Amino acid sequence: MAKNKLNSRIFKDRIFVSILLLIGCICALPLVLILFFIVKQGINSISLQFLTHLPKPVGEKGGGVLNAIVGSLMLISMAAVISIPIGILGGIYLSEKKGTKIANLARSSAEILQGIPSIVIGIIAYLWIVKPMGHFSALSGGIALGFMMLPVILRTTEETLNLIPNSIKEASLALGVPYYKTILRIILPCGISGIMSGIIISLARVAGETAPLLFTAFGNPYLNTNINRPVQSLPLIIFNYATSPYDDWKQQAWGASFVLLSFILIISVVAKFVTRRWRVQF
Amino acid sequence: MKIESAKQKQASDWRLGIAEKIFNSLMSNAAILMIILLSGIFITLLYSSIPSIKQSGLGFIYGRVWDPVTNQFGGLSFLVGTIITTFLALIISFPFSISLGLILGEYFKKGIVSEIFKNIIELMAGVPSVIYGFGALYFLVPAIRHIETHLGVPAYGVGILTASIVLAIMIVPYWASVAREVINLAPNDLKEASYALGATRFELIRYIILPFTRSGILAGMMLALGRALGETMAVTMVIGNNNVLPKGIFDPSNTMASVIANEFTEATSDLYLSALIEIALLLFVVSLIFNLLGRQIIKRMASR
């Protein structure tokens, strides 16, 4: 009797793990499907022409997504340039002056900023930059993306620097190294792996953002490297092509998705590598 | 060591002082910038919503009619659309998030299975929203259409259910990560005591771990909710874009985020634009509340 009860309990236990694993695998199914199709269809679309040509007029075969690729690169470069210095400096401040009111306020602000929906950031960028400037531009898109990267970089910098033992800083100061040099030349390099990984992860996230670009970068069928003019980007072009009725465009959307995902994947792998290689053990 | 004259030392000290000052001010300004940025965003949203607030007042929240022709803007349909899709997404993603959390936090803390699932979660979090939307258009919508035809409902394929499913897939990695963290933190001595008393692993999870981690999982839900609220692209692509109050889960609808994405560039009247910005303000406030709640709970757990 007791043995039966025990058996049933063990049975339940085994079943449970199997169910868990099953659910986990089902979970992975959509991801696998999407990735599989992107690779399968995407590879069909990728050709030298696809990567180096501009889009053709509606309905005509051929054409490529060069403007989107260049545009995406422009946008994330701008976002990086804006957010990295400010994010790192702010993170240093938060880590150094931990208990102060400003630090606490800034930290909370960063947490809140991180959670703001990307479309709201897009609206802000439109109201703050596009309207006063009088036209859409890559700059406004880059700034919008920069706003999104900023809190992430700030917080990862803070958290990374918090892990560095005080003794290093104190030793440096004791040796007479000025404060700012201590931070810039000694502490920051110690935390470089965490900071870089934070930067690269937020870059990967921002590369795929579409909503903030809807009314800032706006889109452009031509190649554009001028930050004052509208620019196309990979997520935007995927959005436009995917919702269109033209099979040719839908095929190109797969190709563009492939390019975008490859890019995100590559920089994520680089992030992991960098983190491991440059990590300083204490 | 360079031997400096007294004058040289004074000069280099002075330069050092300036360098220090500049650095310190840069640092603090960067931090203050965050505060300014946040306040600026809030103030801008508030200021630009004023025309609409003046016009509709509280009626904005329960007004059903969104009619640009007659300049009547009531946001109820979007609130309802947002709430239904978000909660449906949470319900759908719950079993998956908890399962992944348990797999990674309890059963397979190390090893190949752990690495596989860890990478799956990271990949899921890394795929951009627009690609999820594209995938959903291609796979999910025809599937739902099939189901709807069988059920005898208007078979659009797009609608609240489809959007909720896509949302669920997108929030699983966030919820699962938090779940995994808290499940991992379940104290070992509690677990060992249960085993000593003869519990199976399943019973351990059901009676000990899950109740213990309840608030952590709740925190994960808050964060996932905050994220789902703001999700725009994938939702816009599969929700059907209808501004009428939805009556069922197969109805096409609109969320606060998707209506902004659809109509922002063409809001011709000032009132229209202001109404859309008011929706953005609402979205901002609501996601703020859930985000803060989630983080509060996590903080409380961490301090325990």
Place this chain on the structure above:
Amino acid sequence: MIKFFAIAAISMALFSSCGNGGKGGAANGKDSTSSDKELLGAGSTFVYPLCSKLFDAYNQLTGVKVNYQSIGSGGGIKQLQAKTVDFGASDAFMSDDDIKASGADIIQFPVCMGAVVVTYNLDGVAKLKLTPEILSGIFLGNIKKWNDKEIAKANEGVKLPNTDIMVVHRSDGSGTTNIFTDYLSKVSPEWKTKIGVGKSVNWPVGVGGKGNEGVAGQVKQTPGAIGYVELAYAAKNNMAIADLKNASGNFITPSLQSVQSAANIDLPADTRITITNSPAADAYPISGFTWFILYKEQNYGGRSQAKASNVTKMMWWVTHEGQQYNEPLQYAKLSDKATKVVETLLNSVTYGGKPILTNK
């Protein structure tokens, strides 16, 4: 660290200099010569297939790049009002209120005519005949099934399935919607009072698609769907198109000729007129113009004379030599009478008070 910043700063500088006009902070739009050759337009998805071909050809002809974003007619008007684009394209002309909101005189002129066709997705039904009553009934939500007796009456001998009608409309601010609802208001009193005319209306039923592309895409993929799109979208995607009964009682297939029939009217001097529900015997009832819209006085926001000149020259080309691209894409050309009216309008566009085009 410093090296990184240096590299970043240099790349930023390179990007800015690449574009030649990138004085990042120059918030006044004072652009240099190269960006004078880059024009920005936005608006109607209705005319997008034509625009995309036109501007590509114009670019190859003159090197001027016209960046046209099809965000819907509402978007075109809005962005012109906000002065973020050089010109807009809209299938709904700017009303007096719209013009007042922009604060300056607006020139609008048609560049083509097109048909808003009713497209549907019904297996086995090659040709559907619809009357105005049926059409408004469907979009009002009164007629819900394909084998409704009204539809069956108009389509004797056609086997109609007993399935729901899936209505697809526009989710964005659309001139196509404007033309469509203008027609429905003229033929259905219930529509006129309940819904009205507009670029964005309070649709009682159906799903929304973004742009003509979105509607076409949705109808194409949804069995039993019905939607309204510009002729080019349905034709290019081999979608079924319904014949509509016009005001004279004839069932008309949308085509170049039937659109031209509807457009065979005298344009008023400001060109603001709709041609839906035309009384002509062989006219397609849901026809419409697409207008290009720009400011009459081009010296605003720091625009240069060169840019204003490029804009007006481009528009002259579109309405003259560019018309050769209309018909192959199923858009009707402007009649000679219409062209004369357009010429008068274009000649009145000024820069600093002086007309830009010196009477070509």
